[in-house]
Each structure stands twice: as C-alpha cells, then as structure tokens.
Amino acid sequence: xxxLIHIYCGDGKGKTTAAIGLAVxxxxxxxxxxxxxxxxxxxxxxxxALAHVPGIEVIPQTRTFGFSWTLTPExxxxxxxxxxxxxxxxxxxxGGFGLLVxxxxxxxxxxxxxxxxxxxxxxxxxxxxxxxxxxxxNPSQALLDAxxxxxxxxxxxxxxxxxxxxxxxxxx
Numbered sequence: 001x002x003x004l005i006h007i008y009c010g011d012g013k014g015k016t017t018a019a020i021g022l023a024v025x026x027x028x029x030x031x032x033x034x035x036x037x038x039x040x041x042x043x044x045x046x047x048x049a050l051a052h053v054p055g056i057e058v059i060p061q062t063r064t065f066g067f068s069w070t071l072t073p074e075x076x077x078x079x080x081x082x083x084x085x086x087x088x089x090x091x092x093x094x095g096g097f098g099l100l101v102x103x104x105x106x107x108x109x110x111x112x113x114x115x116x117x118x119x120x121x122x123x124x125x126x127x128x129x130x131x132x133x134x135x136x137x138n139p140s141q142a143l144l145d146a147x148x149x150x151x152x153x154x155x156x157x158x159x160x161x162x163x164x165x166x167x168x169x170x171x172x
Contacts, residue, residue: 012153031098106136
C-alpha cells in the first residue's frame, strides 16, 4: 500500500485530535505508529491513553524551550539543533512503521525550528508505504503541494475568546 501525506492545519481546534484519532485507527488495524510532537512536553491527556494502545510509540521530548519569540539567539540555535535532531530521529526510526505523526511540524517550520526544505526532502525519501501526518498552522505552499490530503480546521467560535482557559481533557 502506498503511504500518503496528510496535513491537518488551520486556526481551529482539532488538528492534534484528528492526528491522534488516525493513530488509534492505524494501531487498531495492526499498523505500528510513531508519534513526535514538537513544542509539547508529553503531558497532554491523550498520552495517558496512548500509553495503553499497543503499537503506538511516542518519541519523548526531553527538553522544552518556551515560546520562540522569547528566546535569545543562542537559545533559538540550541532549540533548532534539538528539534532538527528529533525530526531526523523520527524519519530514521520510521522504517517498519505504518504511520508517522509529526504534530506541530508546520509550527516548527513557521518558527524556523525545523527547516522546510529538509522536511520536504525527508518526505520525498520516506519509505513508500509510510503514511505521514503533519499538523499545525500556516503550512507553506511547498508543504501543501507535497500533501495528498489537506484538511483545514476553521475556528468559527472558541470559548478562549470569552476568557475560558484551556481545560484538561478537552483542549489538552
């Protein structure tokens, strides 16, 4: 089976949720799933559930850096090296997996934490049967062109606009 490239993007809620749903579906069908989240520390509630799903492996985040706009040039370079290494690790380990989820990959590209050209090269070189999901806001035109599926989550209304903070088990 040919592995395709999915993008879940937009300003609405549901990008990570859709990617995790596909990961569970793939695991339920016997596929091995590898998941990497950029900018997240693995404490989101879905990881408690994913730990009990056979066939899903998560590449752990061992470092956090804060928001890109708060980092010094030295911290940005350190973060770039770290995230570039995680991206390389994910594709190096992806052989034998049926699905690779790169959550917040577009955000990592937009903030310069991973190189779009390198991500595109890795997508071109991926094993033919590997399905890849990229999530995040503002995908580049080059990433959109490389994708087989593009789904945009559009925010119509969100309680955050009325001052409701993110809620455990719903937004994280």
